[in-house]
Amino acid sequence: MIKGFYSAVTAMVTNSNLQELLAHNAANIDTPGFKQVLGTVEQFWQTPVVFPPGNLQNLSQMTYNGLLGLGSQSAPQVTDFTQGAMQLTGNMFDVGIEGEGYFRIETPDGERYTRDGRFLRDAEGLLVTVDGHYVLDENGNQITMPNGDITIDQNGNVMADGAALATIDLVFFEDPQAALTPDQGNLFTTEETPIADGTVRMLQGYLEMSNVNPTQLMTQLVEVARSYEAAQKMVQNQDELLGKAISTLGRIG
Incomplete structure (x- = not known):
């Protein structure tokens, strides 16, 4: 009994x-780049x-x-890292990730990783997330975005008037399930070292939606x-x- x-x-x-x-x-x-959490x-x-x-x-x-x-x-929660659908927005600062990879973001608490490509140009002309965190280039630097039209190609190269400005950095993990831990908002943390490369392309004017x-x-x-x-x-x-x-x-x- x-x-x-x-x-x-x-x-x-x-x-x-x-x-x-x-x-x-x-x-x-409806949160771009969000990865659902599975309960068991x-x-x-x-x-x-x-x-x-x-x-x-x-x-x-x-x-x-x-x-x-x-x-x-x-049981311990599991994050589902499957690809979300791509949605056209037409915003030149929006970047959708198709394939593997995570944007590298600078926050007050250190580097974080996300699939949320809703980017903006802040008052200082820097590329930031919707939460105001800095988007980093492949050298770990903040990205300056001049006024005017910006082009971002499938490799993340940022160009204005035909001149290359920077390359948006993407990091890859062999096993995201084991490597990444959900953090505040739509961010992830890790204690592992990213691997060198992965299969991916970046689409300007698109966002990867929630899965x-x-x-x-x-x-x-x-x-x-x-x-x-x-x-x-x-x-x-x-x-x-x-x-x-x-x-x-x-x-x-």
Whole structure:
């Protein structure tokens, strides 16, 4: 009975965590470069299930029958790094990444990485993100953007009036899943050294959109809500059964 209560309560907590994660994905469904976070569930407090032999004096012959989970919990979150759809914006400062790679960004807390190519020219004429962080070139320097029309080719070369100004830097990781950790906003951090090159092209006037699938997200939200309600009813049932058991024991005593 107590096991059933624990299982139901942990299921409620787990589904509540999944709801928060899905809500985070929903809030960023229109955020360029956003990578959805996937939630998984695992068993915890697993205990061995054994059956004693017919002769209780020989307990060394107990039969092992696997593990019994006493509840569920949220497993470590996983970021889905699959490519998002490319959307035409026509903004000359917007840059979409098609393929591998991450923009290198300078923030007050150090370098960060992102797929969000919504760039602007700030008051000082520097190329920045929508959050005001500096976009870096291949030498790790800030990029000055003069007034007038700017051209950015597929290799990230920035040109004005036919003159090369800088090259937007892209960094690559052999295994982004293992290398990158989500940070504030739409940024990632890493403790690994980027690899030399990758398969990529940059598209001026485009943005890579979020890789959240709206239909799939709605289905998941409904499933998690139903699972939470089922666990909630189970808690109520277990509570009623426990109350009846205590009442019965009181009368027997």
